[in-house]
Amino acid sequence: METELFYVPERFFDAHQELLQxxxxxxxxxxxxxxxxxxxxxxxxxxxxxxxxxxWTAKSIMRQPTYDLNYDEAGAIYLYTIWRSKEDQTIPSQLNKALRSGERNRLNAWSSYLHLLVVALNKLPSMRGTIWRYGRGDVTNNYQKDCIWLGFSSCVGPMSNVTNQGKDSVYTVFEIKCINGKAICNYSEFPQDDEVILMPGTRLRVMRKEDLTTRLKKIYLQEDENQLLAKPSAWSLPIDITYRTEQDFKMTIMQPNGEIKSLQSSSKCFGIEQDVLDNIFDY
Structure with a gap:
């Protein structure tokens, strides 16, 4: 099977930075x-x-936006996914730090871009299904009942960016049953990431937790119906649209030596069976 290596953005591994406030x-x-x-x-x-x-780069690439997005709105999503040589200089890193800080003076500079990004994402149909997010370290003790994620939460769909941890790394995997996810692969610099975004203020219920190995923990979450971020009715679309696809997906596996391998697979709907997940992780 043909493989390729590519970059996995840090925003998929920042769940441990959520303050749950x-x-x-x-x-x-x-x-x-x-x-x-x-x-x-x-x-x-x-x-x-x-x-x-x-x-200019973002709007040039986003020449044929769908769902009535204009070039500025599609470009706002694209810039959220763009690669930078220094992770702390990326838009998601800086924007989410401002959101999680709770400091209005840090948010002020972001208000116009935040407005544009939220309008763009709310024009996309919401999807229901199973998605995954990751945190560095064991954060299971921080999740007892309910939680709120303050930033834009970058998650992955089936068979994409699932990681095989190295010998010395500890991770927490979040398996999320979402109802308001925003699939942005058509607006991403890295469509193979199969990225799904949960909006700021997403409420989640802790369903159960388990230790998969000494290095790999897992938390099962269910998204609540209510969202905290204001959604003016003019921006909103129905939330009960199930995302289904016949397209091929790519799976990326982080090898113990730090390399990331991409494998081609196929899925017909958002969701992945537990036995498939078990086969992906090398316990």
């Missing part, structure tokens, strides 16, 4: 008028390298 009030972001992607990024100029070319 109440989302600070950020409703004011939606009161501002929508602006172009260029104007939305202007307050972020000190934070973003290559500021001048990023909007």
């Amino acid at each position: 109440k989302l600070p009030s950020i409703e004011d972001y939606g009161k501002k008028p929508l602006v172009t992607l260029e104007k939305a990024l202007e307050p972020l100029r000190p934070l973003i390298d290559n500021f001048e070319i990023l909007p």
Whole structure:
């Protein structure tokens, strides 16, 4: 079987950074008028390298957006996924740190981009299914009953970015039954990641936990119906749309030597059986 190596973004492994606190009030972001992607990024100029070319690059690539997204909205999603040589300079890293901080002065610079990104994501149909997210270390003690994830949560769909941990690494795998996931592979720099985003303020119920190995822990979560982030009705679409596909998916496996291997597989709907997951992890 043909394989290839590619980069797995850190945003899929940041669940351990969630503080599980109440989302600070950020409703004011939606009161501002929508602006172009260029104007939305202007307050972020000190934070973003290559500021001048990023909007042009994103909008040039997103030439045929679907679901009534315009170029600025599609570009906002694309920029969220764009690769940077330094992980702490990526848009998701900096935006999610601001959201999780609860400090309004840190959020102010992001308000226009946040508005554009939320509008874009809410135009996409919501999906129900099983998705996965990862955290570094054992964080099972932090999850007892209910929790709230404050940032944009980058998750993966079936047969994509499932990891085989190295000998000295400890990870927590979150298996999530979602009802409002936003599949963004058509707007991503890395469509093979099969990325699904959960919105800021997503409420989750802890269903059960288990120790798969001494290095691998697992938490089963169920998304609640209620979301904390304001969703003006003009932005919203019905949430009970089941995502199904006949397309091929790629599975990426992190080898003990640190390499990441991509394997081609096929799935007909969002969801993966436990025996398949067991075969992927090398216990």
